Amino acid sequence: MYPWLNGTFRQLAQRAQRNSLHHALLVQGPSGIGKTFFCDALTKSLLCKKQENEPCGTCQSCQLFNAQSHPDLHRIASDKQLGVDLVREAIQKLTSTAHLSGNKVLIIERADSMTESAANALLKTLEEPTGDTYLFLISAHPERLLPTIISRCEKVNISAPSFDECKQWLSSQNIAGVTDDIIRIYGHCPLTIISQLENQQSTNYADFCHSMEEMKRGKMSALVLAEKWQKESDQIVLWLQYELRQIAAANIHNSLFWQIENKLKLATVSLQNPGVNRILVLTGLLLDYQKL
Ligand SMILES: [Zn+2]
Known part of the structure; x- marks a missing residue:
């Protein structure tokens, strides 16, 4: 886990293990700090069959997750607006019985780009989730989400690391071309900085x-x-x-x-x-x- 996400991640992973994680999380924070990576890691913990502190990495579930073919992990990700059909299709999959008889997870990247009808289609699932189901909404612009969506999620605020932490981490990754200006321009968002430099x-x-x-x-x-x-x-x-x-x-x-x-x-x-x-x-x- 990225060091600046570690504290929040540990808390949520422990709650997941105790079965006290809210069924809908709105993971919000600027682009380029690892929100999707964070949700993926939490998902892996939720899906792992061994239900220990860390995902075991070896059970059937972990292997399917690593191969990006876990049948109980559904994901909506697109550069375009997220329309109602995408959301309905994902909800449909989510309401069926879990293939591996464990938890089911739906990750919605750039959730703020859902159309209004897509958001409305999601509302019912947020209000009355089926058992063992988790929804992770990821957003860099939560102010664009419908208030009804926001109010049904637990907010997980993720911030960019401090200037020093960002600089230190980039140097530990041997990223060439990092300057103080670059770190400031991109608001200490390490993954954005890497993609800009690459x-x-x-x-x-x-x-x-x-x-x-x-x-x-x-x-x-x-x-x-x-x-x-x-x-x-x-x-x-x-x-x-x-x-x-x-x-x-x-x-x-x-x-x-x-x-x-x-x-x-x-x-x-x-x-x-x-x-x-x-x-x-x-x-x-x-x-x-x-x-x-
Ligand atoms: Zn496992």
């Missing part, structure tokens, strides 16, 4: 800083950079926000700072629209940075 195709943060310097010195145009960065505009806006905070910390009275901060917030929203002209949005932002 994504070689995109611009890395050092290149971004270098290009920004070049632009400020007039050696590179905002338009050229915007064209180059358009496909990774979300990440660029995140870095621009970080850069702005750095500048603001040194020069809090610069009124331009607040204007740009507002524009960045608007850009974050408008860039979610697939039809938006990314080059135009980025060029507008970069031209403002030239004035700082």
